[in-house]
Amino acid sequence: MPYNRKQRRAAAAAAAENENSFVDSSIPLSRPPEFTNKSNKNSNTRQAKTLLEIAAERQQELNQHINNEGKKKKKKN
Numbered sequence: 191m192p193y194n195r196k197q198r199r200a201a202a203a204a205a206a207e208n209e210n211s212f213v214d215s216s217i218p219l220s221r222p223p224e225f226t227n228k229s230n231k232n233s234n235t236r237q238a239k240t241l242l243e244i245a246a247e248r249q250q251e252l253n254q255h256i257n258n259e260g261k262k263k264k265k266k267n
Contacts, residue, residue, distance in 0.1 A: 192198040239247075 192201045
């Protein structure tokens with residue numbers, strides 16, 4: 191049994207090291223799905239959107255929301 195602080199910490203660290211022995215190989219790895227070019231639209235594979243396309247879609251949604259809010263305010267006046 192550890193008597194002083196240093197011995198207690200060393201014993202606790204040794205016990206924790208045994209409990210938390212994590213092995214990287216325990217996580218199965220797989221490749222991401224293959225994406226096709228935009229020109230091949232007949233394919234069944236999913237087309238990935240670029241960050242710019244996602245941002246453009248979101249900007250369009252926000253602009254529509256702002257325009258709808260502006261029309262509502264004009265009708266009230």
